[in-house]
Amino acid sequence: MVGFVIAGLVLAVLVLAYVLRPLWRTRPVAGIAVIAGLTLATGLTYFAIGTPAALDSAQRRAPATLDDAITQLEAELKRDPNQVEGWRLLARARVAEGEPAKARDALMRALKLMPDDPDLLAEAAEMRAIAAPGRQFDAEGVSMLRHALDQESMHQRARWFLGIAQRQAKQPAEAARTWEPLLAVVDGRTSESLREQINAARGEAGMPPLPPAAKSTAAAGPGLKVKVALSPALAAKLPANASLFVIARQPGGPPMPVAVEKLSAANFPVEVTLDDGDSPMPTMKLSQLDQVEVLARVSASGNAIPQAGDFEAVAKPAGKDAGTIELLIDQVRP
Numbered sequence: 001m002v003g004f005v006i007a008g009l010v011l012a013v014l015v016l017a018y019v020l021r022p023l024w025r026t027r028p029v030a031g032i033a034v035i036a037g038l039t040l041a042t043g044l045t046y047f048a049i050g051t052p053a054a055l056d057s058a059q060r061r062a063p064a065t066l067d068d069a070i071t072q073l074e075a076e077l078k079r080d081p082n083q084v085e086g087w088r089l090l091a092r093a094r095v096a097e098g099e100p101a102k103a104r105d106a107l108m109r110a111l112k113l114m115p116d117d118p119d120l121l122a123e124a125a126e127m128r129a130i131a132a133p134g135r136q137f138d139a140e141g142v143s144m145l146r147h148a149l150d151q152e153s154m155h156q157r158a159r160w161f162l163g164i165a166q167r168q169a170k171q172p173a174e175a176a177r178t179w180e181p182l183l184a185v186v187d188g189r190t191s192e193s194l195r196e197q198i199n200a201a202r203g204e205a206g207m208p209p210l211p212p213a214a215k216s217t218a219a220a221g222p223g224l225k226v227k228v229a230l231s232p233a234l235a236a237k238l239p240a241n242a243s244l245f246v247i248a249r250q251p252g253g254p255p256m257p258v259a260v261e262k263l264s265a266a267n268f269p270v271e272v273t274l275d276d277g278d279s280p281m282p283t284m285k286l287s288q289l290d291q292v293e294v295l296a297r298v299s300a301s302g303n304a305i306p307q308a309g310d311f312e313a314v315a316k317p318a319g320k321d322a323g324t325i326e327l328l329i330d331q332v333r334p
Contacts, residue, residue, distance in 0.1 A: 074090065077109075090106040103127050103130075124141075125142070137164065159178055163201070183198075224273065225323070225324040229326070230268040246294075259274040260280060296312070310332070310333040311332060311333075
């Protein structure tokens with residue numbers, strides 16, 4: 001069933017890209033948004049009515065909107081709640097709708113069906129933290145991460161998140177010990193960022209830093225070049241000492257960036273190159289993704305978390321060979 005869904009989504013992307021060529025040429029951002037929305041709706045529609053129950057003519061109504069697709073998927077899951085991938089797809093849809101608490105609940109339903117799957121355990125624990133106040137891992141989330149490591153001791157996401165949870169709980173020595181084994185399995189560029197986090201945790205625990213790592217010549221690829229401009233209308237309103245965040249993240253995935261740079265917002269245009277060295281999460285690197293979403297934000301407070309009044313650019317999708325991505329900051333966050 002999973003293979004069928006993936007094939008269907010790929011086919012949907014290809015067909016929609018062809019049909020929407022006029023929109024794509026004149027308004028590429030709008031074209032991409034339409035394709036992304038309809039592709040997600042295609043996946044939801046399959047789980048909602050792409051079953052033997054679809055032979056019933058009363059159940060063959062295709063959803064008109066993404067909300068309709070979600071409603072039908074929920075109805076299908078109520079009829080047959082034993083569809084792990086259905087619950088996962090519902091969780092992704094809820095994230096796309098900005099409803100992390102509902103995404104968390106959907107993943108918890110999936111976890112009841114596959115309680116020993118380390119990927120699902122890490123995914124569900126992460127979503128519990130995203131939905132929680134202050135994005136804190138709770139006791140149940142920590143238990144999930146430990147269970148994931150019981151199943152796969154070097155599961156990178158579970159080990160990384162467990163270290164974060166331990167540091168949040170004022171257990172820096174435990175966090176350092178949890179993260180240190182990852183140094184043996186991540187590449188050279190990632191290990192630099194990870195080593196910084198480990199040494200910060202060791203410092204909080206009153207422990208000496210790790211010995212310097214041997215220099216590595218391994219390359220992390222050319223990176224993603226981004227050029228950011230500020231509209232004249234907003235240039236006159238630019239706050240003093242504002243910060244510019246240039247961010248790459250997974251399309252339709254978690255809101256945490258896979259690469260981010262923080263710069264002074266004093267001079268525009270600004271050109272940056274995002275690469276694996278800019279990853280705040282050593283277990284998820286820019287070079288691992290074929291597609292990312294790139295955005296830029298000017299923050300008066302210097303806080304990476306979006307706030308009302310921030311200046312923003314419309315996010316753009318980008319591939320590994322996209323060349324230079326140009327962003328224009330011309331919107332004010334409501």
